[in-house]
Amino acid sequence: MIEISNLSKSFPSPSGEETVHVFQNVDLAVEEGSSVAIVGPSGSGKSTLLNVIGLLDKPSEGRIVVDQKDLAALSEGEVSKYRNQTVGFVFQAHHLLPACTVLENVMLPGLAGFNEKASGQLKDRANQLLEEVGLGHRTAHFPGQISGGERQRVAVARSLINQPSVLLADEPTGALDRKNSEHLIDLLTKLNEEKKLTLVMVTHSGVSASEMKQAYRLDEGSLRQER
Template identity: 40%
Template sequence: MYRLANVSKTYEQKNRTVTALTNVDLTIPQGQLVAVQGPTGGGKSTLLQMLGALDRPSAGSVLLEDRDIATLRDGALTDLRATEIGFVFQGFNLIPTLTALENVETAFAGAHANRSRAEVRERSVEALQQVGLGERLEHLPAELSGGQQQRVAIARALVKNPSVLLADEPTGALDEATRDEIMGLIEKQWKERGLTVVIVTHDSWVAKRAERRLYIAQGQVRDLSSLAR
């Protein structure tokens, strides 16, 4: 699914150059569940931005299937994010004035804007039912628990049937019991849909549930799974 070759990323910050990634070579097969760990500032978020077509490398190539994110135009990157990649974040990122159903429907903007209103509504309802919120369609985010809000965010990420799910600390704001529920839900969707899933997490319990564990520090990636073997 992904192939990164000699990827580096630098930023200019306060008259100095900050290196976020250094000569990263990485392959992620289709359908794999990967956890990424490492210290704060080690490059985890930058790596996720590369995989999510949210940023371009300073050097090297980032291939999603056969498309090089480094060379695509901005419009093509926007379409790629809208159709192929689902995002889930620690802070849920729900619009507080919209219901759970309306928040999920926002996934159909942009590249999906030509879909009929009836199709958007039908698919959004189905997505919320799949995450166990069929009875909460008309609730605002403030009327939902943290775990329920994250379920809405997952439904929004998956309603467009992406091939990739990228999750940045998806359980970081949840208690242990709710964390377990959300991870179980992500694993269920991963298995049923054949998704490629990449989860950035500080939680070793979450990381241990992945098929593969990567560790990134000082911009360099180590494959802990291969070391364990």
């Protein structure tokens, strides 16, 4: 599902005089339906790697093939489609819109290419996803009226509205207490197993990492498989 070869990312330093190498020569292969944890110290480039896979950022060198498509060869329109439909994102901060209800937040990424006929289906699908994440009773609430753990589960439902084949999660439990973290990881592993959703998760938690089928460590610019 994901094949990364010889991937490198560097940024110019603020003065523009030097280059900051975040990671170099990264290889990673993730099979369809697998789940991968990426661990490593703060600042090691985990978010950068995830952003590059999700095309929120461009690699400096190397090749990324997702679902048999070479990401460097995508047209502008295909890039938007890739970000909106092939991959789903969950971040440490939920980024829900406070003035929209839980249901509206989940529907939002589905509104691109929206038409009148599809609106009923979109709403049904959002309701069904909220049911699946255990929030069928919270659809009319606003983000400020639900708990942190619930907000993060809304973010997971939202990431799935366009039926992505890959879910990229960047420290999704980073702001949650232990009980809510466990609940969220259970949800992600259930989605991975039941929907064959390929999952790549950055985490600081050894417990969360151990729930993934494979684990890699990013440190000092290199990615190494731990199991």
